[in-house]
Amino acid sequence: MASTFRSLSNPNYRIWFWGSAISNIGTWLQRTAQDWLVIAELSDKNAAAVGLVVFLQFAPQILLLPITGWTADRVDRRKLLFITQTLMAALALLLGVLVISGHVVLWQVCGCALALGCVAAFDAPARHAFVSDLVNEKALSNAVGLNSVAFNSARLIGPSIAGVLIALVGSGWVFMINVLTFFPLLLGLFVLRRRLPKRAADVSSNGPSMARFLDGFRYIWQHREMAVILFMSFLICSLGMNFSVYLSAMTVHVFEGHADQYGLLISMMAIGSISGAVVTASRASAPTFHFMILVAAMFALSCLLVSMATSFLSFAGLLILLGLSLQLFTTSTSSYMQVATEKPYRGRVMAVVMATALGSTAIGAPLVGWVADTFGARWSIGMGSISGVLAASLGLWYRQKKLS
Numbered sequence: 001m002a003s004t005f006r007s008l009s010n011p012n013y014r015i016w017f018w019g020s021a022i023s024n025i026g027t028w029l030q031r032t033a034q035d036w037l038v039i040a041e042l043s044d045k046n047a048a049a050v051g052l053v054v055f056l057q058f059a060p061q062i063l064l065l066p067i068t069g070w071t072a073d074r075v076d077r078r079k080l081l082f083i084t085q086t087l088m089a090a091l092a093l094l095l096g097v098l099v100i101s102g103h104v105v106l107w108q109v110c111g112c113a114l115a116l117g118c119v120a121a122f123d124a125p126a127r128h129a130f131v132s133d134l135v136n137e138k139a140l141s142n143a144v145g146l147n148s149v150a151f152n153s154a155r156l157i158g159p160s161i162a163g164v165l166i167a168l169v170g171s172g173w174v175f176m177i178n179v180l181t182f183f184p185l186l187l188g189l190f191v192l193r194r195r196l197p198k199r200a201a202d203v204s205s206n207g208p209s210m211a212r213f214l215d216g217f218r219y220i221w222q223h224r225e226m227a228v229i230l231f232m233s234f235l236i237c238s239l240g241m242n243f244s245v246y247l248s249a250m251t252v253h254v255f256e257g258h259a260d261q262y263g264l265l266i267s268m269m270a271i272g273s274i275s276g277a278v279v280t281a282s283r284a285s286a287p288t289f290h291f292m293i294l295v296a297a298m299f300a301l302s303c304l305l306v307s308m309a310t311s312f313l314s315f316a317g318l319l320i321l322l323g324l325s326l327q328l329f330t331t332s333t334s335s336y337m338q339v340a341t342e343k344p345y346r347g348r349v350m351a352v353v354m355a356t357a358l359g360s361t362a363i364g365a366p367l368v369g370w371v372a373d374t375f376g377a378r379w380s381i382g383m384g385s386i387s388g389v390l391a392a393s394l395g396l397w398y399r400q401k402k403l404s
Helices: 002-009 011-042 047-058 063-076 077-100 106-134 137-169 173-192 210-222 226-242 242-255 259-282 290-305 312-339 343-375 377-403
Strands: none
Touching: 002 011, 002 137, 002 343, 011 047, 011 106, 011 137, 011 173, 011 259, 047 106, 047 137, 047 343, 063 077, 063 106, 063 343, 077 173, 106 137, 106 259, 106 343, 137 173, 137 226, 137 259, 137 312, 173 343, 210 226, 210 343, 210 377, 226 290, 226 343, 226 377, 242 312, 242 343, 242 377, 259 312, 290 312, 290 377, 312 343, 343 377
């Protein structure tokens, strides 16, 4: 177990880890409150409205890709993260004020989601690449896994707290509490100002040209296993990662529940996600291509079982398996890509990886919402099973082709 948390012996990483962990709890407070605000208060229990907000929040990951990866490689990542985190706090404050004042409408939530997505497009690749500025190459896979542990521990804690807080004080104050959770991370980034050595930036380009934009894709394409894994990630994330859409739809339409039940379902899924992150962090080496195929198949099976659950308790329990398989796949993808990429290209490659994961989630969100509203919430989960089968089949096909 000590080896699982070995990266925390690094003081710089420890500062980042704890600040990020607190900030992540606030993020999940806001995400839960935002989803519930949209489906329960600002629309007629419309899952498609939640899908629209998810689309707006994640679409900029693709639209801004030409400059986000370049930025993560060219600028001081610590300074960039300080700016993005400050802007995120300001957007949470704005949304909180709108809700508390009683003037919030759906288009305002959509606008805030779009703005947050634009900021997050710069934040995400910088966050992932920043880990390599804090730890050495040997500890990188472990540090990536621990980041996922922190993120998914927050997903376990945040929604449960949010469900109670929404009932007690309302969504607006949940947004305001999120503002406070940004301060530990901002303080940590300020402390790291004098503790980190100066990083040599990529000076091979004077600007975010189309050539720089294509560098991440070109690098991945030159390493075909990475390209296959990226496409597998697109398939799974486009449908399986939209849990905020299908879980909110299941809560209000199938189980006729409230905010606390919705928060509980996300937390149950997070239990599995934490387990998956711990497994990844505990591995002595980076995940293999064969492992990625197995996890994709596991995801397909778990989606199928969850979609057929007949009671709230069985549904909630099976979400642990779904969270485990999904987290094993996403965390292993991030770890595989970072370890397999030369350091000067890591920011651009991780921008492509994050854009694929979150961008495909954005593309799939309206579709998942439409399926939930038209054919039923269970069918929106069953689509994830189909995507898992396709991803595993693609991996098996490539592996067989390579062996033949």
